[in-house]
Amino acid sequence: MSAVLSSRNSEGPSGQASLRNSPAPISPRTGHKRQRDGQSVPIAHGHGGFQTPIPLSGDNRTRKTRFASDASLVLVGIRGSGKRSLGFIAAAALGRRFITEDHYFQGLTGFSRQEYLRIHGSEEFYKQDVEASQRMLDDNKEGCVIDCGLGSLTRGLQEHLKVYCQTNPVIYIQRDMNSVRKLLKLSDRSAQMLENGDPSHRRCSNYEFYNIEDESGIDVDNDDDRASPSYSFKLREAQADFSHFVRVLTAAGDVAGDIVAAFSRNAPIETKLYTHTLVMPLSFYENHRLNFDALQAGGDVADLHIDKWQDGTAKLVTRMVADVRRHLKIPIMVSTPPITNYFPLDVYFAVLRHALRLAVEFLVINLALERGWISGLAAQRGSTRFIGYIRCPQGPEIASRENEVIEKCDKAVSLGISLVKITCPATAHDDSSYLQRLIHTLQARYSGKLRFIAYNTGIHGRTSQVFNPILTPVTHENFRGLGLNHDLLPWITAREALQALFASFVLEPLHFFVFGANVSSSLSPVMHNKAYSVIGLPHHYSAVSVESWEDIETRARALDFGGASIAQPWKVKIMDKLSFLSDHARAIGAINTLVPLRGESAETSQLGKQAAFRNRAGPVSSFYGDNSDWISIRVTLNRNLTPRNVIHSKSSALIIGAGGMARAACYALLQMGCRNIFVYNRTTSNAVILADNFIRWCQNEGHIPSARIVVLESTDDIWPEGFAPPTIIISCVTHERLPGEHHVADFTVPEQWLGSETGGAAIEQAYYITTPFIQQIKQLRTSTGRPWVVVDGLEVLHEQAVAQFEMMTGRIPPQQAMWSELQSAVERRGGKV
Structure with a gap:
């Protein structure tokens, strides 16, 4: 065995570098000095023309939290709400200690709670229980995740938690009562008593999370035994939801949100052109069963319009947020109707305060409110960004009210609000000219301080809505014809808005490709073309086998070239032909995504500005290369690693192969x-x-001086002494068939390398066939009961295409439609045998 070490001077067992605690995952912003993207963006006006880019400032660039970064998280809620499972997930995601009330009580008293109750009686037990819980909280205010059990229903502990909320996040966990009743096997009376006490947790918490049912379980035994290692398989979706939630609360960064590059979907929303917010009224969610699969790619942001508020509405809103996060996986905005007798000021503030409890990404705030009221909300906002709202009078009256608008914009700047939404009712098509003149005045006055969302409302405002550059409210085809009051919904869909932009030549049809030595059987075209069709992009994607860079360049220099996927052997060969590379591609040493840069060569270094030229034709001056292979591996690993196998300082991973995908896998693991x-x-x-x-x-x-990358020379080698067996195995062996030979992906892992008692995640990159590696891991799972998760190569391919689609078009892809089309294509071609 030949070991390639991270440090030549510090040696441990077997001549290998001694293990040290791993630092937190690296941010892609560190490391190589890059061309800074996203610092300036074009502003569209009129019918799609561009003004001078303006830099952005204010709260857009800083992730905020209300508490110290290491403040302990506390979970409260009734029995059966899932606090213990979610607490374990949160502790794993944040790398913290997990403390339960039961365990702390026993450690403090020497008795379990049941034993103490039996020996000392109920009065002494409840007194001791409250004291133990208070001490548990006070002694562990930093670096922990704490599960408060039944004690959280007592008045004494709830009063203590109210004070605790001033320094720590206290999260109220909710769950469907029918699920709780079934889980705990409760009688009607017991279930009602438990449900009656549940709302009291809202008064002693500052955040809340709805634990919706997780249907991600796989075919393992003992699914209902929560003590079984297999039970963690049932929490794959809940793990993703809650991990994201607690990372937002602690500003620890999200695994997806960390992936920021010039052409990434995770670049700030205001740096992208022609983005849309899908308006979803609460009354619609309550009265209609939503098909969330159909709503995918219906908008870049989900605008939850809270159009009603009464007893029980808070829980409904909490569940709606959870459903949208689970199924659409896009940022969430909360908006309300205007303040009226129907929707009075106290109701308005109740909605805003509740939205902050849910840690939504955006909250629309009426700038007509007193400054002190907005400041009070801002003190509670955490990572939520405010969008200041100004409602202008009908078009001709705008000029006489300009000073009032400026006064409100000044207020926004002073409060650190950098996005301002201005609407104006239109009674005729030419009313939009009045609003345009106002916006030109404001842009000149607030350059670098404010970005404007501005459009006319009503049926005559549709043209204005189409050309508004960011966060235009849209509806969805599925929302029409269902008996709703149309005044609650916008008049256009995102698809209609995009089609109008193409029809008016603001955006233009483009041709995309996959280039490689032999890509005739590539599955990329079916996924990309399906996505174009669903969201309304008149693009086309083709597979072209090429023999030289000249073959690629001939097509890539065309005026209508939109971008390309790059397959072997060109992932490394053409890197020196490109003017710009992402830090990720440079570190990996390979690209799989080619994006054209347009305009004069002097401007191409402004990659943030170049990203706004996607979906527009024109002369190509140079090229940008990126890599989405590592993103696909990272996304699938984070989805499939159970909390018991979360990456920590002593975790080990095994990569099979040494080609481009193996490089991407290594980089993804280091980033994780x-x-x-x-x-x-x-x-x-x-x-x-x-x-x-x-x-x-x-x-x-x-x-990362602590990293070790060790080469295993032979399958006869024992697993290296001093290192934990791998909980991650990634096979990067090609699935293609060599002439006259068997499948190259004919590899199984030596038995002595499969010693993980907690199982792990096994990723297979090959996707046309069920490989011996996949069969081996499934058999291992069956024979040992160890919870190995097998990740099919199609899942990796899908995530790679999703990331590429976003890089090349700047649009949110319809992931479910792409996945269904991918599976159908494999079946049609006789794959997976």
Whole structure:
């Protein structure tokens, strides 16, 4: 065995570097000095023309939290709400200690709660229970996740929690009572008593989370035994939901949100052109069963319009937020009707305060409110960004009210609000000219301080809505014809808005490709073309086999070239032909995504500005290369790693192969915080090259001196002493068939490398066939009961295409439609045998 070490001077067992605690996962913003993107963006006006880019400032650039970054999280809620499972998930996601009330009580008193109650009686037990819970909270205010059990229903502890909310996040966990009743096998009377006490948790908490049912379980035994390792498989979706939620509360960064590059969907929303907010009235959610699959790609942001508020509405809103996060996975905005007798001021503030409890991404605030009222809300906002709202009078009257608008914009600037929404009712098509003149005045006055969402409302405002550059409210085809009051909904859909932009030549049809030595069987075209069709992009995607860079360049220099997926052997070969590379592609040493840069060459360094030129034709001046392979691996790993196998300082991973996908896998693991990576390849020298490349990167640019990348020379080797068995195995062996030979992906992992008692995640990159590796891991799971999750290569391919679609078009893809089309294509071609 040949070990490639991270440090030549510090040696541990077997001549390998001694293990140290891993630092937090790296941010892609660190390391290589990059061309800074997203610092300036074009502003559209009129019919799609561009003004001078303006830099952005204010609260857009800073993730905020109300509490110290290490403040302990506390979970409260009734029995059966899922606090213990979610607490375990949160502790794993944040790398913190997990403390339960039961365990703390026993450690303090020497008795379990049941034993103490039996010996000392109910009065002494409840007194001791409250005291133990208060002490548990006070002694563990930093670096923990705390599960408050039944004690949270007592008045004494609730009063203590109210004070605790001033320094720590206290999260009220809710769940459907029918599920709780079934789980705990409760009688009607017991269930009613439990449900009656539940709302009291809202008064002693400052955040809340609805634990919607998770249907992600797979075919393992003992699903109903929560003590079984297999039970964690049932929480895959809940794990993703709650991990994201607690990362937002602690400003720890989200695994998806960290992936920020010039052409990434995670760039700030205001740096993108022609984005839409899908308006979803609460009354619609309450009265109609939503098909969330159909709503995918219906907007860039979900605008939850809280059009009613009464007893029980708070829980309904909490569940609506959870459903949208689970199914649509886009940022959430909360808006309200105007303040009227029907929707009075106290109701308005109740909605806003509740939205802040849910940690939504955007909250629309009426700038007509007193400054002190807005400041009071701002003190509670955490990571939520405010959008200031100004409602203008009918078009001709705007000029006489300009000073009032300026006064409100000044208020927004002074309060750190950098997005302002201005609407004006239109009674005729030419009313839009009045609003346009006002916006030109405001842009000149507030350049660098405010970004404007501005449009006319009503049926005569549709043209204005189409050309508004950011966060235009839209409806969905499925919302029409269902008996709703149409005044609650916008007049256009995102699809209609995009089609209007193409019809008016603001955006233009483009041609996209996959280039490679032999891509005739590529599945990329079916996914991308399906996505174009669903969301209304008149683009086309083709597979073209090429023999040289000249073959690629001939098509990539065309005026209507939109971008390309790059397959082997060109992922490395064409890198020196590109003017710009993402930091990710440079670190990996390979690209799989080619994006054209348009305009004069002097401007192409402004990649944030270039990203706004997507979906527009024109002369190509140079090219930008990125890599979405590593993103697909990272996304699938985070989705499939159970809390018991979350990456920590001693976690190990095994990569099979040493090609482009293996490089992407290694980079993804490093970005996720894995510091012990082992590589096996049939040709050892190629594995050494891969390892040396990333060791240099870790030391020079990644700033990860603790990382170890070890080459395994033979399948006869025992697993290296001093390292934990791998809980992540990624097979990057090609699925293609060599002439006259068997499938290259004919590999199984040596039994001595499969010693993880907690199982793990096994990712197979091959997708046309069920490989021996997949069969091996499934058999291992069956024979040992160890909870290994098998990730099919189609899942990785799908995520890679999703990320590429966003890079090349700047649009949110319809993921479910792409996935269904991918599966159908494989079946049609006789794959998965």
